Amino acid sequence: MSVRQQQLDDAALAESGVEIPLYASSKAIYPQSVEGRYRKIKWAILFVALGVYYFLPFVRWDRGVDAPSQAVLVDIANHRFYFFFIEIWPQEFYYVTGLLILAAFSLFLMNSLAGRIWCGYLCPQTVWTDLFLTVERWVEGDRRERMMKANQPFNLERFTELLLKHSTWLLIAWWTGGAWVLYFADAPTLVYKLATFQGEPVAYVWIAILTFTTYFLAGFMREQVCTYMCPWPRIQAALIDEWALNVTYRYDRGEPRGSLKKNAALKSTGVKTGDCVDCQQCVNVCPTGVDIRDGLQIDCIQCGLCIDACDNIMTRVGRPTGLIAYDTQINVERRQNGLQEHPVKLIRPRTVLYATLIVFVGSLMLIALATRKMIELSALHDRNPQYVTLSDGSIRNGYTLRLINRQAQERVFLVGVEGLAGARIESSGLPADSSGRLMVSVGHDQTLELRVLITLPVSRVEDVESQDLAFRAVEPISGAVTTVADHFFLP
Amino acid sequence: MTESGAHKHVDAHSGMGTTGHEWDGIRELNTPLPRWWLNILYATIVWAVFYCIAYPAIPLIQSFTPGVLGWSSRQSVNDELASLRAQREPIVAALSQASLDEIAHNPQLRTFAMAQGKAAFANNCAPCHGAGGGGSKGYANLNDDDWLWGGTLEQISATITHGVRADDDLSHAGMMPAFGREGMLDEQQISNVADYVRSLSHLPLPAQANLAAGAAIFSENCAACHGADGHGDMELGAPNLADAIWLYGSDKATIVEGLVNGRGGVMPAWGGRLDATTIKALTIYVHALGGGQ
Numbered sequence: 001m002s003v004r005q006q007q008l009d010d011a012a013l014a015e016s017g018v019e020i021p022l023y024a025s026s027k028a029i030y031p032q033s034v035e036g037r038y039r040k041i042k043w044a045i046l047f048v049a050l051g052v053y054y055f056l057p058f059v060r061w062d063r064g065v066d067a068p069s070q071a072v073l074v075d076i077a078n079h080r081f082y083f084f085f086i087e088i089w090p091q092e093f094y095y096v097t098g099l100l101i102l103a104a105f106s107l108f109l110m111n112s113l114a115g116r117i118w119c120g121y122l123c124p125q126t127v128w129t130d131l132f133l134t135v136e137r138w139v140e141g142d143r144r145e146r147m148m149k150a151n152q153p154f155n156l157e158r159f160t161e162l163l164l165k166h167s168t169w170l171l172i173a174w175w176t177g178g179a180w181v182l183y184f185a186d187a188p189t190l191v192y193k194l195a196t197f198q199g200e201p202v203a204y205v206w207i208a209i210l211t212f213t214t215y216f217l218a219g220f221m222r223e224q225v226c227t228y229m230c231p232w233p234r235i236q237a238a239l240i241d242e243w244a245l246n247v248t249y250r251y252d253r254g255e256p257r258g259s260l261k262k263n264a265a266l267k268s269t270g271v272k273t274g275d276c277v278d279c280q281q282c283v284n285v286c287p288t289g290v291d292i293r294d295g296l297q298i299d300c301i302q303c304g305l306c307i308d309a310c311d312n313i314m315t316r317v318g319r320p321t322g323l324i325a326y327d328t329q330i331n332v333e334r335r336q337n338g339l340q341e342h343p344v345k346l347i348r349p350r351t352v353l354y355a356t357l358i359v360f361v362g363s364l365m366l367i368a369l370a371t372r373k374m375i376e377l378s379a380l381h382d383r384n385p386q387y388v389t390l391s392d393g394s395i396r397n398g399y400t401l402r403l404i405n406r407q408a409q410e411r412v413f414l415v416g417v418e419g420l421a422g423a424r425i426e427s428s429g430l431p432a433d434s435s436g437r438l439m440v441s442v443g444h445d446q447t448l449e450l451r452v453l454i455t456l457p458v459s460r461v462e463d464v465e466s467q468d469l470a471f472r473a474v475e476p477i478s479g480a481v482t483t484v485a486d487h488f489f490l491p
Numbered sequence: 492m493t494e495s496g497a498h499k500h501v502d503a504h505s506g507m508g509t510t511g512h513e514w515d516g517i518r519e520l521n522t523p524l525p526r527w528w529l530n531i532l533y534a535t536i537v538w539a540v541f542y543c544i545a546y547p548a549i550p551l552i553q554s555f556t557p558g559v560l561g562w563s564s565r566q567s568v569n570d571e572l573a574s575l576r577a578q579r580e581p582i583v584a585a586l587s588q589a590s591l592d593e594i595a596h597n598p599q600l601r602t603f604a605m606a607q608g609k610a611a612f613a614n615n616c617a618p619c620h621g622a623g624g625g626g627s628k629g630y631a632n633l634n635d636d637d638w639l640w641g642g643t644l645e646q647i648s649a650t651i652t653h654g655v656r657a658d659d660d661l662s663h664a665g666m667m668p669a670f671g672r673e674g675m676l677d678e679q680q681i682s683n684v685a686d687y688v689r690s691l692s693h694l695p696l697p698a699q700a701n702l703a704a705g706a707a708i709f710s711e712n713c714a715a716c717h718g719a720d721g722h723g724d725m726e727l728g729a730p731n732l733a734d735a736i737w738l739y740g741s742d743k744a745t746i747v748e749g750l751v752n753g754r755g756g757v758m759p760a761w762g763g764r765l766d767a768t769t770i771k772a773l774t775i776y777v778h779a780l781g782g783g784q
Contacts, residue, residue, distance in 0.1 A: 026526060221527070228525055385625025388634040388781060391734035396781070398623075398634065428779060453781070458735075 026224055028150065029289040031133060032143035032281075036308025045121050046130055054175065057182035061085075064408040066444060074184050080445075086369065087406070087445075098365040102358060107232075109354040111239050113346060114326060115246040119232065120303035125225050128176070128218035129287065132169055139165040143284060169219050170211065177210030223288035227299040237298060242329040243345050247302040249282075249293045249324050252336040257293070260317060275323050281313050282306035282324060292324055375413065375480045376404035377473045386489045393458035397488050401450045403473060405442040413440045413473045415452070420469035420488055422460035427452045437474075454488060464490060587768040591644040594775055601775060608776025611769050615761065616777075624780045628739055629756050634781035637736040641725045642784035648774040654760030655728065662760055665727035670712065671751030684708040685746040691721045691733040694741055 061071040073082040081088040110117045181203045193199040254276035263273040285305045311321040382398035416437035417425045442448045472483045509518040546558040594600045619630045626632035653661040670676040687705025716729035723731035
């Protein structure tokens with residue numbers, strides 16, 4: 001039952017002098033099954049989305065001998081995120097920020113084009129609720145049977161049905177939690193470990209948590225998640241405009257509603273009648289229990305199932321379909337006032353703005369990805385002591401270098417110092433090449449921390465507080481070069 | 492504000508009941524709470540009750556209720572420390588068995604010793620030698636290439652274990668006498684020898700400096716420890732006076748002060764305070780600071 005309906009009920013209750021209760025228990029909703037175009041789209045999305053979610057961890061991707069071969073993997077222990085050919089290090093987490101920005105703008109764009117596409121078709125809450133409802137229909141039957149059974153006394157048959165329904169739900173929920181943890185470890189290995197009870201406790205805990213949330217949210221909370229818990233309906237309501245396509249009851253055509261017989265009788269007397277036959281099918285199929293004929297409302301997720309239901313009825317009574325359809329508020333009002341319809345305007349300032357922002361952020365991310373360096377170098381000057389005077393009067397500064405090798409093979413870096421004439425670089429135990437550069441071997445896909453000492457001979461010491469220098473690392477095989485600027489402090 | 496008949500008023504616009512509170516004609520809607528929300532609230536209250544029974548929770552005058560599970564944060568920390576010790580035990584054992592040379596040449600042991608040495612240095616040595624071992628006046632800089640008592644692994648280990656002029660039979664013992672206070676040299680002689688010492692490391696001198704007199708005093712009084720050419724003697728802890736490193740300072744006033752009052756900085760013997768493994772780790776760490784000898 002919709003929030004609006006509930007408010008009306010409360011008002012009626014208040015008028016009748018009965019006290020309004022301090023809490024509202026959820027009203028049971030028994031959505032009826034329906035066939036049609038939007039139902040087909042929802043099936044397709046359900047299969048694709050769940051298929052991707054459940055099976056993606058098993059997709060393999062060859063990254064060389066020592067790297068994980070899982071296409072999508074969040075490797076928390078080793079601080080890596082793998083997505084097919086992309087590998088992200090913790091310091092590159094801004095990619096994820098970029099993805100979140102893209103997701104937000106895509107949501108806004110979808111919303112200004114055609115309302116709550118996300119809510120109606122793509123949101124996990126919608127998809128899993130849809131799946132759970134399908135199980136419920138399969139076990140208990142359609143709307144009428146479920147309503148009947150809800151009021152029947154409890155017996156063995158009913159017990160068996162409920163047992164079957166809840167165990168199927170739990171099975172799906174368990175698989176959902178199970179698939180989640182597979183994204184955090186090598187999937188086949190983890191499946192084997194879990195099956196033989198050798199998995200890490202944390203894996204079982206996460207499976208348990210997600211089993212519970214899936215079972216609870218998709219099995220029991222359902223439309224209440226959308227109505228009470230989710231912030232998007234509120235934000236969405238503020239972002240929508242009269243040009244956006246929305247699942248709309250065309251009241252200009254439907255009203256005044258009435259049963260076939262009643263309206264036919266009225267019509268014969270010359271009174272204007274609408275096409276809506278008041279069959280309640282749009283309400284019966286609604287997964288959130290709203291009446292679309294009340295107009296846009298916060299608990300309508302715009303899944304389009306009422307369009308299918310109404311179209312089926314309109315076809316049966318021999319009237320044109322599309323009494324409920326994707327339409328804009330502006331056109332409904334124009335038709336109401338006998339004006340010509342506006343063609344659907346997809347290109348509007350706000351859609352252009354959102355699309356521009358999406359392209360902009362997307363390009364930034366692509367550029368960042370394309371110019372990503374395979375080797376990197378950073379330097380940290382010793383804080384204490386800032387400089388050291390040696391016995392012959394030479395000055396030495398200590399630095400901690402971090403060398404990053406993002407390549408899949410171990411590589412030797414040549415690390416030298418430049419910009420400070422006469423300066424010598426050394427690090428205990430490391431060999432140097434003919435031009436005095438340190439030869440450092442950095443393992444594949446690793447960071448190496450290295451303390452180096454830079455010595456400036458006494459003959460080159462000047463009476464200044466600090467001089468500039470730069471570290472330069474060269475990786476001869478790939479030819480990659482990276483430099484980092486720093487300072488050399490003097491007495 | 493009207494209280495009577497409060498529940499019966501219905502807001503005409505929203506169709507919602509009101510709480511009956513009214514301010515200047517503005518009424519407060521009485522939106523009902525969802526049942527599930529209330530259930531969660533009740534569940535947390537029940538949880539809190541059981542939590543108070545199970546865990547330490549209620550403060551009393553002198554103590555607190557311990558909770559039936561017997562959990563305590565102190566015990567939990569001790570358990571974690573114990574498990575950390577157990578985890579480190581093999582490598583700590585290996586460290587205590589290995590010689591300093593073996594540790595220095597074994598990357599795994601060396602990395603562990605460096606980490607342990609760094610922590611031990613911060614706890615025990617940093618107050619005098621500075622967080623990075625940079626030293627200060629009277630406290631040696633451990634990053635340079637000058638070692639008063641020797642910079643090999645064994646020498647560093649010995650210095651840490653037995654200290655300098657410390658209460659330990661094997662402690663380094665040599666010290667700079669107070670030539671002025673004891674009346675061995677007069678003021679003019681001290682000034683001359685101070686100029687001479689500064690000349691050894693090519694520091695600027697006053698025009699009237701009498702280096703010949705200073706040299707004579709030096710060879711009579713100082714050369715015994717600091718050597719004829721002023722290069723010092725590690726056995727005695729006599730510093731090299733001909734280099735650029737000065738423990739107390741290279742200005743004439745500081746050198747004169749040392750000659751008048753003598754010098755004898757003290758470093759405690761750590762042998763009785765730290766275990767042998769920690770001293771090994773410290774030795775490796777200090778040796779690596781500036782590259783020992």
